[in-house]
Amino acid sequence: MAMSAVARDTVFALRRQIAKIEGTLPERLQAPEPSVPINASGSDMTLVRRGLAVASADAFLRIGIERLDTALGGGLPRAALSEIHGLETRDAGTVAGFALSLVSLILKERQGLPILWVGTAEIFHEAGLPYARGLHALFGIEPEQLLFSEAPKLLDALWIAEEAARMTAFAAVILEIRGSPQRLDLTATRRLHARAQNAGRPVLLLRQAGAADPTAAPVRLIVSAAPAASRETVAGPLAGSIGRPAFKVDIGKSRTALPGQFTLEWNPNEHAFAERTENSVAVVPASQRGADPASASGAVLAFPALASSASGDQPSRQQHPAHRSPRRAG
Amino acid sequence: MISHRDNNTQRIAALDERAEALKLKRGMGIADARAMHPSIDVVEADPEADRRLLEGLADWCDRYTPLVAIDAEDGLFLDVTGCTHLFGGERAMQNEILTRFFQQGFDVRAGLASTPGAAWAAARFHGDRIVAGGEEEALLSPLPLSALRIAPETRTGLESVGLRTAGAVMAAPRAPLARRFGASLLLRLDQALGRLDEAVSPRLPVAPLSVERHLAEPVMLTDDIERLVSRLAIALKTDLERRGEGARTLALLLFRVDGAVSRIAVGTSRPMREPRLIQRLFHERLTALEQSIDAGFGFDLVRLSVLSVAAFDLTQGDLTGEADDDDADIALFADRVRARLGEAAVLKPVVVESHLPERAVKTVPFAEAPQRRAPAAGRAAPPMTVYPPERPVRLFRSPEPIEVPATEIPEGPPMNFRWRRALYRVARAEGPERIAAEWWRQLPGEEEAPTRDYYRIEDSEGRRYWLYRQGLYSSAPQAAPPRWYMHGVFA
Numbered sequence: 001m002a003m004s005a006v007a008r009d010t011v012f013a014l015r016r017q018i019a020k021i022e023g024t025l026p027e028r029l030q031a032p033e034p035s036v037p038i039n040a041s042g043s044d045m046t047l048v049r050r051g052l053a054v055a056s057a058d059a060f061l062r063i064g065i066e067r068l069d070t071a072l073g074g075g076l077p078r079a080a081l082s083e084i085h086g087l088e089t090r091d092a093g094t095v096a097g098f099a100l101s102l103v104s105l106i107l108k109e110r111q112g113l114p115i116l117w118v119g120t121a122e123i124f125h126e127a128g129l130p131y132a133r134g135l136h137a138l139f140g141i142e143p144e145q146l147l148f149s150e151a152p153k154l155l156d157a158l159w160i161a162e163e164a165a166r167m168t169a170f171a172a173v174i175l176e177i178r179g180s181p182q183r184l185d186l187t188a189t190r191r192l193h194a195r196a197q198n199a200g201r202p203v204l205l206l207r208q209a210g211a212a213d214p215t216a217a218p219v220r221l222i223v224s225a226a227p228a229a230s231r232e233t234v235a236g237p238l239a240g241s242i243g244r245p246a247f248k249v250d251i252g253k254s255r256t257a258l259p260g261q262f263t264l265e266w267n268p269n270e271h272a273f274a275e276r277t278e279n280s281v282a283v284v285p286a287s288q289r290g291a292d293p294a295s296a297s298g299a300v301l302a303f304p305a306l307a308s309s310a311s312g313d314q315p316s317r318q319q320h321p322a323h324r325s326p327r328r329a330g
Numbered sequence: 331m332i333s334h335r336d337n338n339t340q341r342i343a344a345l346d347e348r349a350e351a352l353k354l355k356r357g358m359g360i361a362d363a364r365a366m367h368p369s370i371d372v373v374e375a376d377p378e379a380d381r382r383l384l385e386g387l388a389d390w391c392d393r394y395t396p397l398v399a400i401d402a403e404d405g406l407f408l409d410v411t412g413c414t415h416l417f418g419g420e421r422a423m424q425n426e427i428l429t430r431f432f433q434q435g436f437d438v439r440a441g442l443a444s445t446p447g448a449a450w451a452a453a454r455f456h457g458d459r460i461v462a463g464g465e466e467e468a469l470l471s472p473l474p475l476s477a478l479r480i481a482p483e484t485r486t487g488l489e490s491v492g493l494r495t496a497g498a499v500m501a502a503p504r505a506p507l508a509r510r511f512g513a514s515l516l517l518r519l520d521q522a523l524g525r526l527d528e529a530v531s532p533r534l535p536v537a538p539l540s541v542e543r544h545l546a547e548p549v550m551l552t553d554d555i556e557r558l559v560s561r562l563a564i565a566l567k568t569d570l571e572r573r574g575e576g577a578r579t580l581a582l583l584l585f586r587v588d589g590a591v592s593r594i595a596v597g598t599s600r601p602m603r604e605p606r607l608i609q610r611l612f613h614e615r616l617t618a619l620e621q622s623i624d625a626g627f628g629f630d631l632v633r634l635s636v637l638s639v640a641a642f643d644l645t646q647g648d649l650t651g652e653a654d655d656d657d658a659d660i661a662l663f664a665d666r667v668r669a670r671l672g673e674a675a676v677l678k679p680v681v682v683e684s685h686l687p688e689r690a691v692k693t694v695p696f697a698e699a700p701q702r703r704a705p706a707a708g709r710a711a712p713p714m715t716v717y718p719p720e721r722p723v724r725l726f727r728s729p730e731p732i733e734v735p736a737t738e739i740p741e742g743p744p745m746n747f748r749w750r751r752a753l754y755r756v757a758r759a760e761g762p763e764r765i766a767a768e769w770w771r772q773l774p775g776e777e778e779a780p781t782r783d784y785y786r787i788e789d790s791e792g793r794r795y796w797l798y799r800q801g802l803y804s805s806a807p808q809a810a811p812p813r814w815y816m817h818g819v820f821a
Contacts, residue, residue: 151671
């Protein structure tokens with residue numbers, strides 16, 4: 001009994017530590033009922049509930065798309081490190097555009113505060129410098145608000161970002177890194193995340209052509225380009241024209257662990273996102289939590305379809321991606 | 331023994347005592363010297379290295395006075411006016427300088443006088459002498475003409491008429507001398523005797539303010555240096571406050587025991603006098619330089635100088651004691667990054683009126699950028715009658731050439747293109763937007779740069795690019811086909 005109480009203490013201590021790292025507020029429970037025979041230190045136990053219930057609503061920046069906000073558990077955390085991935089360096093424009101639209105949403109509340117864009121010399125050479133004129137027209141970011149920092153090496157870039165992340169004078173700090181360098185590990189990102197939490201400012205980590213390494217960031221979004229809609233005119237859409245910027249956003253990692261893919265369109269006039277629904281994939285809640293997964297993905301057929309496979313009623317691959325060879329399963 | 335090439339002959343440029351004892355002389359041919367003593371050791375002269383050594387010594391002499399000037403190839407002028415009492419008087423100071431040079435392995439002669447000319451003569455013809463004010467004439471009279479710092483031709487001319495000592499020239503009537511040998515002779519004479527002022531131009535600008543600390547025990551650790559910096563900065567603060575100024579450029583001079591001097595400068599983007607902030611700037615700088623500063627046996631003199639100052643505007647903090655000044659925070663942040671990573675580490679875009687995309691935004695170092703201005707209250711934004719042309723989110727430093735195999739119509743957008751060795755199929759295109767070269771910036775006679783036709787392109791995967799074609803297709807047979815470039819990417 002004593003052993004198990006000690007073990008439980010250790011588990012709670014570890015959980016508290018995890019909660020501290022992840023930035024969720026540990027909830028303190030009432031003292032346990034006397035009928036439960038655990039030792040006195042049990043009153044110090046914490047319970048971490050992930051997801052919607054824990055953090056207050058204004059800890060999140062609402063992206064403005066209900067489904068995406070729900071899938072992220074309320075929106076993008078305001079005081080945290082968030083990762084935005086691009087699969088290839090040629091997606092740099094798209095990734096930068098998405099990050100800047102998030103910054104633009106942040107700037108709606110903190111008007112006039114500058115933003116700092118830290119990058120290594122390599123990425124600025126490969127993907128180009130953010131262009132102040134374009135940013136002004138699309139995202140309403142004034143050139144005076146922008147500060148760039150070009151670091152010769154990754155270590156220097158991390159140092160600059162860390163120093164900037166602890167300041168409250170910036171509305172947001174963007175750190176852009178290409179590839180998956182070894183130095184950008186759990187420790188480095190945890191330092192960034194902790195500073196962002198203390199300062200209450202977001203740090204966006206843009207990773208161009210990087211692998212999904214383990215990092216301390218609670219949210220990872222994978223952004224790629226989506227074909228733009230046509231320009232809207234009075235006489236309807238103008239054929240062959242290129243309209244507002246569009247992004248395809250995948251949730252790579254989030255508190256709620258709900259996967260999802262969204263096609264977002266940025267409205268440069270109102271500085272807001274809109275979702276394009278015609279070709280999006282349904283959000284499927286993870287099986288352990290939330291609603292019954294069956295209701296989201298439609299009827300789940302066990303094996304009757306197989307039995308009547310002669311009639312051509314095969315299960316679709318989307319429903320049973322694991323059952324690619326029905327003959328063997330049968 | 332050191333040789334140098336003069337008029338196609340190797341001659342002796344300098345020699346040590348042992349060579350002198352062999353009756354060798356400066357200016358003697360190397361061939362003659364070798365004939366006399368075949369075993370002599372000859373080294374080629376290296377004036378560059380001599381110069382560097384002399385500058386290093388001049389740096390070291392900065393510890394005695396900020397006014398140090400280099401005199402020709404082998405001399406240093408130290409203007410010690412007002413400095414001697416710090417070292418216990420003229421005699422003590424000269425002795426200390428000579429002792430310390432001797433300990434470093436230099437054979438130095440010094441002269442101290444109230445005029446540069448007299449000091450020069452005293453150093454070169456007496457070795458170790460202090461000439462009191464008014465004794466210049468007595469000093470110079472018995473000396474040969476070369477003590478007057480005059481050109482060799484003038485000297486030969488004077489010797490040919492029988493004037494062999496400085497005293498003889500002083501006694502001679504001035505007018506004929508000036509007529510025959512020019513004004514420079516009398517100028518030198520008057521300067522040496524103190525009848526005319528002679529300015530010695532120091533090699534480094536004199537800092538408006540500096541504080542220093544002599545250490546009995548040399549320091550080696552970076553932490554100790556930083557602690558000293560903050561002590562010195564506290565001393566500096568009162569001076570800056572009295573003058574109502576703040577420092578814009580600060581330099582930290584570390585004098586090593588063996589004579590090497592390290593000079594570490596930091597710039598600030600706004601006037602600064604707070605010791606804590608100064609110390610933090612130097613902390614970054616010292617961290618960045620940790621590898622390159624060699625403490626050796628330690629530093630025995632640390633000096634903090636303010637190289638340039640600017641008026642310091644006092645700001646009122648609020649009652650909670652927290653001055654809510656974000657700009658100051660950012661300026662300090664930028665200074666720290668600059669101190670560590672160099673001037674170009676923090677950049678700020680500045681919008682320029684221009685049609686050319688690469689000129690329209692200039693990125694300048696933070697310190698040179700104009701300060702953020704407060705939004706003008708009375709001025710409304712100009713009415714937006716025309717939508718501004720679409721501009722990309724990222725612009726490449728220099729346009730990257732792309733291969734365009736085919737366009738639909740001769741001056742239309744490409745159908746596909748190859749950029750960085752990957753092929754892209756164009757799904758949609760918008761344009762062209764024609765941007766011509768700015769003729770008003772063109773130098774006369776310069777060929778006009780070709781116009782650019784910019785297209786917004788969306789490829790089959792939905793990425794949007796900004797391409798342009800430089801020049802136009804021409805029907806002339808020898809005309810080169812226009813070239814295509816990638817200039818930016820859209821969101």
